Amino acid sequence: MYQYILRRVLIFIPMLFLISVLLFTLVQLAPGDAFTGQLDPNQDARYYEEMRERFGLDKSPVEQYLMWGKNFLQGELGISFRHKLPVSELIGDRIGNTIFLGICAYILTYTLAIPLGIFSAQRPYSKWDYTLTGAAFVGISMPSFFAGLLLIFLFSFTLDWFPFSGTVTAGAGLGGMEAFIDKLHHVILPAITLSIINIAQYTRFTRSSVLAAKQQDFVRTAYAKGVPASVVLRKHVLRNALLPLVTLFGLDMGILLSGAVITETIFSWPGIGQLLVEAIINRDYPIMMAVTMLASFFVLLGNLVADILYAVVDPRIRYE
Amino acid sequence: MNRLTEMTALLHIRNLKTYFFGDDGTVPAVDGIDFSIGKGETLALVGESGCGKSLTSLSVMGLVPGTGRIVEGEVLLEGENLVEKTEEELSRIRGNEISMIFQEPMTSLNPVLTVGEQIMEGLLLHQRLSRQAARERAVQMLKLVGFPRAEAIMDEYPHQLSGGMRQRAMIAMAVACNPRLLIADEPTTALDVTIQAQILDLMRDVKEKLSTSILLITHDLGVVAEMAERVVVMYAGKVVEEAEVQDLFDQPAHPYTEGLIRSVPSLDEEKERLYSIEGNVPSPDRLPKGCPFAPRCSEAWEKCLQKEPELMEIGHGRRVRCFLYDPEEGGSR
Ligand SMILES: Nc1ncnc2c1ncn2[C@@H]1O[C@H](COP(=O)(O)OP(=O)(O)OP(=O)(O)O)[C@@H](O)[C@H]1O
Ligand code: SF4
Ligand SMILES: [Mg+2]
Numbered sequence: 244m245y246q247y248i249l250r251r252v253l254i255f256i257p258m259l260f261l262i263s264v265l266l267f268t269l270v271q272l273a274p275g276d277a278f279t280g281q282l283d284p285n286q287d288a289r290y291y292e293e294m295r296e297r298f299g300l301d302k303s304p305v306e307q308y309l310m311w312g313k314n315f316l317q318g319e320l321g322i323s324f325r326h327k328l329p330v331s332e333l334i335g336d337r338i339g340n341t342i343f344l345g346i347c348a349y350i351l352t353y354t355l356a357i358p359l360g361i362f363s364a365q366r367p368y369s370k371w372d373y374t375l376t377g378a379a380f381v382g383i384s385m386p387s388f389f390a391g392l393l394l395i396f397l398f399s400f401t402l403d404w405f406p407f408s409g410t411v412t413a414g415a416g417l418g419g420m421e422a423f424i425d426k427l428h429h430v431i432l433p434a435i436t437l438s439i440i441n442i443a444q445y446t447r448f449t450r451s452s453v454l455a456a457k458q459q460d461f462v463r464t465a466y467a468k469g470v471p472a473s474v475v476l477r478k479h480v481l482r483n484a485l486l487p488l489v490t491l492f493g494l495d496m497g498i499l500l501s502g503a504v505i506t507e508t509i510f511s512w513p514g515i516g517q518l519l520v521e522a523i524i525n526r527d528y529p530i531m532m533a534v535t536m537l538a539s540f541f542v543l544l545g546n547l548v549a550d551i552l553y554a555v556v557d558p559r560i561r562y563e
Numbered sequence: 564m565n566r567l568t569e570m571t572a573l574l575h576i577r578n579l580k581t582y583f584f585g586d587d588g589t590v591p592a593v594d595g596i597d598f599s600i601g602k603g604e605t606l607a608l609v610g611e612s613g614c615g616k617s618l619t620s621l622s623v624m625g626l627v628p629g630t631g632r633i634v635e636g637e638v639l640l641e642g643e644n645l646v647e648k649t650e651e652e653l654s655r656i657r658g659n660e661i662s663m664i665f666q667e668p669m670t671s672l673n674p675v676l677t678v679g680e681q682i683m684e685g686l687l688l689h690q691r692l693s694r695q696a697a698r699e700r701a702v703q704m705l706k707l708v709g710f711p712r713a714e715a716i717m718d719e720y721p722h723q724l725s726g727g728m729r730q731r732a733m734i735a736m737a738v739a740c741n742p743r744l745l746i747a748d749e750p751t752t753a754l755d756v757t758i759q760a761q762i763l764d765l766m767r768d769v770k771e772k773l774s775t776s777i778l779l780i781t782h783d784l785g786v787v788a789e790m791a792e793r794v795v796v797m798y799a800g801k802v803v804e805e806a807e808v809q810d811l812f813d814q815p816a817h818p819y820t821e822g823l824i825r826s827v828p829s830l831d832e833e834k835e836r837l838y839s840i841e842g843n844v845p846s847p848d849r850l851p852k853g854c855p856f857a858p859r860c861s862e863a864w865e866k867c868l869q870k871e872p873e874l875m876e877i878g879h880g881r882r883v884r885c886f887l888y889d890p891e892e893g894g895s896r
Binding site: 465471 | 624626628650651655656657659662671675688733
C-alpha cells in the first residue's frame with residue numbers, strides 16, 4: 244500500500260510538468276501581454292519596454308519557461324505584474340478563504356444529500372420521493388451563476404437575511420466567537436451556491452444506490468438470519484450503498500480546494516478562484532501559472548485520496 | 564396430513580396461498596399448498612422453474628418479496644401459526660428456529676463484512692452471547708462445515724473464498740443457532756459437480772449431528788434421490804404429487820412426475836435422445852382451464868380440460884392430483 248502511494252505521488256511530477264508546459268504554451272499563444280491592455284497615452288512607451296525587460300517578457304518563450312521553471316522549483320512563484328507583490332503572498336492571503344468555503348460546501352453536501360437520498364429510497368415512488376426527485380432535477384440543471392444570483396436576489400436583496408459579498412462585515416472589528424459567526428453568516432450563500440449541484444446529484448446517487456443495495460441477495464440473507472429491518476439498513480444496505488460516495492469525497496476535495504471560480508467571483512469571495520479570474524483578465528501570468536499548478540496538484544491529490552479511501556473501506560480493493 | 568400427525572410433524576403448511584398484486588392483475592404464484600415436514604426429516608420440493616418453490620419457502624420465512632402477500636392459509640411451526648406473527652416475532656424465529664441457505668453463494672454473503680462477523684451476527688442476536696463466546700461458537704461451526712483453518716477464515720472476506728467454501732460458510736451461518744428447520748433453496752445448483760457432492764455430504768452430516776429437519780428445494784432429481792426421504796412435486800403453484808422417495812422413483816403416479824423422471828439423463832441410456840417434457844410451465848397469471856398440466860399431458864382426455872383435479876390420497880402415504888386416479892371421473896389407474 245505504501246509503495247503504491249509512493250508510486251502514485253511520483254507520477255505527480257511528470258504530470259505537473261506536462262501541465263505546466265501546456266499552460267505556458269497557452270499563455271504564450273494569447274496575443275499581447277500583461278502591459279498591452281494598460282497602454283496609457285500619457286506614459287512614455289519606453290516605460291513599457293523597461294517593464295517588459297524587467298519581467299523578462301522580451302526573452303524567447305523557451306527562455307521564459309526555463310526561467311519560470313527554475314524559480315518554481317526553488318519555491319519562487321514570481322511577482323504579480325498587476326499587484327507588484329510576490330505571488331506566494333497573494334495566494335497565502337486567499338487560500339484560507341477558499342479552503343473555508345470548500346469545507347462548508349462539503350459539509351452541506353454530505354449532511355443533506357445522504358439523509359435525503361436514504362429517505363427517498365426508503366419510500367420509493369411515494370409523494371415524498373417524487374418531490375425530492377423533482378427538486379434534485381431543478382438543482383442539477385441550475386448553472387451555479389444562476390443559482391448564486393437567485394440566492395442573492397432572494398436572501399440578500401429581498402429578505403436581507405445574508406450578506407452577498409466578502410468574508411466579514413467590513414469595519415465591524417469583531418473578535419473571537421462573534422467573528423466566526425460573522426464569517427459563517429457570510430459563507431452561507433456562497434456555500435449553498437457551490438454545493439447545490441452536488442447536493443442534487445448525490446441525493447439521486449444515494450437514492451439509487453440504496454435502492455439497488457436493498458435488492459441484493461445478501462440483504463435477503465440478513466433478513467433470513469433474523470436481523471431487524473433497521474439494522475439491515477444500517478449494517479448491510481448502507482455500508483454497501485455508500486461505498487462509492489467515498490470516492491466522490493476524494494474527487495470533490497481536489498475540486499473544492501482548487502477554488503470555486505464562478506462562486507467566488509459572484510460573491511466577491513477573496514479566494515484563489517477569484518484571484519485566478521482576475522489574473523486571466525489582466526494576463527498576470529505568474530499568478531495564472533501558480534494558481535493553476537496548485538489547483539492541478541489538489542486535483543491529483545484528491546484523486547489519490549479517493550483511491551486510497553476506497554481501498555480502506557472496501558475489502559475487495561487491494562493495491563499492490 | 565397423511566402419515567405425519569400433528570404430534571410428529573415439525574412444520575405443517577395448510578392451504579397456503581401467496582399472490583402477487585401487480586399493475587396488471589393478481590398472480591396466484593402459490594395457490595393452496597399443503598404439506599408437512601417431520602422432525603429430523605429431509606423433504607424435497609421439486610418442480611420446474613417458476614412453479615413456486617422458492618416462493619413457498621420465502622412464505623414460510625415471512626419474506627415474500629415485492630408486491631406478494633400471503634392471502635390465505637397457515638404455516639404451523641409446532642402448532643404456532645407463523646402467518647399471524649408480527650414482524651418482530653418473526654425476526655426472532657428467522658435464523659434461530661428456521662434458517663435458510665440460498666442458491667447463489669457468490670452474492671448471498673455481504674462483501675464488506677468478514678465471514679466471522681456474518682456468522683456471529685445471528686448468534687449475538689438470538690443467543691445473546693458475549694462477543695467472545697459468539698466467536699468461539701462461530702469457529703466451532705466453521706470446523707463443523709469442514710474448514711480446517713477456521714480461525715483464519717473468520718477474518719477473511721467472502722471474495723477471498725471459492726464458491727464451494729462460501730456455501731460452506733453459508734451453511735455454518737444458517738445452522739449456528741441450531742435451528743429446527745433448515746430450508747435450502749437449490750444449495751448446489753451454482754456449484755461444480757464435485758463441489759456439489761461435497762456440499763450434499765456436508766448437509767447430511769450436519770443434519771445427523773444437529774438433528775435438523777431439512778426442506779430441500781431442487782429441480783435435480785439426482786439430488787433428491789441422494790438426500791430426501793419424502794418428495795413433494797409442485798406444478799404451477801400447486802402440489803401435484805407427494806410420495807416416499809423410493810416409491811416416487813419406482814412408480815411415479817402423476818404424469819408430470821413421470822415426465823420429470825424420464826428426463827433425468829442416465830448413464831446406460833446414453834444413446835437415446837434425452838427426453839424432456841414438451842412445452843413450458845404456464846405462467847401463473849395465464850393458467851389454462853382444467854388441469855394446468857393438460858396441455859402438456861399425453862394422458863389427458865376431455866375431463867382434464869373442463870375441471871381441475873383435487874389432490875387425493877392413493878394409499879401408502881401418497882397423494883396425487885390427477886383424474887387418472889379418480890374412478891368417479893373416469894380414471895383408469
Ligand atoms: N418479486 C416477484 N414479483 C412478481 N412475481 C413474482 C416475484 N417473485 C416470483 N414471482 C412469481 O412467482 C412464480 C414462482 O416463483 P418462484 O421463484 O417461487 O419459482 P421457483 O419454483 O423457485 O423457480 P426457480 O426454479 O426458477 O427458482 C414466478 O413464476 C413468478 O411469476
Ligand atoms: S388430470 Fe388429466 S391432464 Fe392432468 S395430469 Fe392427470 S391425466 Fe394429465
Ligand atoms: Mg427458486
